[in-house]
Amino acid sequence: MESRSKAKHQNGSVADVLRKINLSARNFTVHQEKTLRALSYCRTSALGGHIDACDECGNMSISYNSCRNRHCPQCQGHKKEEWIRKREADLLPCSYYHLVFTLPEELNGLAIANPTLIYKTLFEAAWATLNQFGNTEGIQLGMIAILHTWGQNLSLHPHLHCIVPGGGIDHHGKWKKKVRTDKYLFSVKAMSKVFRAKFVASLRTCGITDRDLMDKLFSKNWVVYAKRPFGGPKQVIEYLGRYTHKIAISNHRIKEVTDKEVRFAYRDYRKGSEKKEMTLSHVEFIRRFSLHILPRRFVRIRHYGILSSSWKRGKLQNLQAELKVERRAFVPKTLFRKCRCCKEGNLVTIAIFGQRGPPQDFLFVTQPLSAK
Template sequence: MCCPDHEVAHVLERNREHLANHCANSWQVRTLHALRKCRTAALGGHIDCCNNPACYKLHLSYNSCRNRHCPKCQGHKKEAWIQAREADLLKVSYFHVVFTLPCELNRLSLYEPKLVYNLLFTTAWGIVKDFGANPKFLGGRMGMVAILHTWGQNLSLHPHLHCIVPGGGITKTGKWKNTKSKGKYLFPVKAMSIVFRARFVAGLRKELGKSQPASFYESLFKNQWVVYCKRPFFGPSQVVEYLGRYTHKIAISNHRIKSLESGNVRFMVKDYRQGGKKSVLALSDAEFIRRFSLHILPKGFTRIRHYGILSSYYKRTLIPELQKDLGRPELAEKVPLKHRKCPSCKKGNLVTIATFPARGPPNGWREQIEKHLNRPI
């Protein structure tokens, strides 16, 4: 994919003196400045040399910020995550389950993000675990991988969890048991939605108590809550590929930005209520930065979590045994990552031979490299 003409970093750079005006806290400000400096001289850099004897070309690169909210730093992490999850796959049906919070909770999510998002994780897993333990539906111990997203296409606040759930579980005898639907569906979504709403509101009452008026809790019962559940069409490897798009995705990719003219940001949006119809939305720089900041997670918050038989402990002990009994799905051969391939000859690998701080390459860098390579450049 070619490099985009416009980036989130360009918007941040031209507003660098006023970023604090559009953020709710200092952590958001620090994050925006890190994104602004990503792959610029401000973070220093390194000099790479191709190890192909027919090439030996030098390449100067600036360092990445490696921030999880940065549009330019997620590709390699995503591929590594996909490969790690594929190693844990079983030859069974998998389901994509989405738990969505209503808009009535948006204001609370802004002021108490850790409380709301932690409760969302806990409630979602509790529902999957308890429905699975119920003999009416399965009668076994289940697993889940959950990924938090907080945005909609227009950068509005829209907290929801994307989950991978195997279509079965472990019985008390230690044997695998498929769901009673024969892989057609996981659990009844209407029942899951009702329980999801009741448990989440109960959790809020426990955490917040009388700090919120009774009318607030009553408003949460006015509408149905959304739980989406669908079996993947092409098997377990495809659901990991599909959710791999979500794991290290951020609120907006640079490729969606179409122009940055007259202090405005114009970017592509999809309206899923109208079958994914595309349109272009224009926001002022200030509004764009404000909305982007809504999706900067609290410091240290874990947005990808593993539960039950897919947790770290069971992946080391139980999953290998299940793979022996149930088998592993056939996976397409992976193309090796090319992020360290020489862009000139396409054959050699890049080897870092020198680094430099934010002020730029050190004096005499050329002589240092010639000495390292034992040849002139």
């Protein structure tokens, strides 16, 4: 019987494309190949599974295990919800701003050759830029930065989405709101120049001093994009949910997977977000997808200043108390899953199986379902 996970992605998925090519025959790194294999095995018998039974109606079902890889289109929903619930406890009563720091395409070669260095420098240069402007205002700012490396057509396009509260801590340890709360946080042109200078200075410190590259980097304007402040804390949380655990391409954008090609939808932002479709060969599609596999253990969501981990250990709570913010306690989501048959009972795991599949005794009384 067909599983519901397949019905959900009837047009095709990233995993479908991966299963059509020989990964070993391609020029992937060990880490990239391991990641791609995990995605191709996700929610299939290759990873084993478990059999659940409802404690009310007794209905039994088979669920195949997910890969839980952070690059997998099928495994990000739960992580995103949990992360957002934790961030709700960190909100402050002020305007929040959205900034985007983008690297020029001249750095794409370095990003492919040494992604850890380039992406780490991107985080550091963005925060150093904001911190400098905050110090000019006499306040210690905070920032949540989320790394994205892709464009809509899966090209390499490294950029940081940053959420910044419109205020900070002054030299006396008191909360101070940013004066221009109805406009942009700081001058975009000024931030762009400082961001470029700090990033290039970091490259030189790391021994990257190619003169032609430096001339190209300084010959063009770097992009720091800014949006007007959000309406309130609720809008901040909703907005964060769109960016936190996003990946290069989601399965719903894939329109068709044939024996040789992949057709997917994308938006052309250079033409007013016009909706378009692109067709690529399986090999080219996966090559582009692999560009966005982050280095092992690389942290893609980082917190700085008054939103950093050290601040959250006590100082942030004291600040919220001073500002009379009602702090919501984080309540972990229950592990119980509701039965899809009766909608009342909870599913209880009664058996676990490996790659050989479920025990034969269960095959005639169970229905395959997608993994949770």
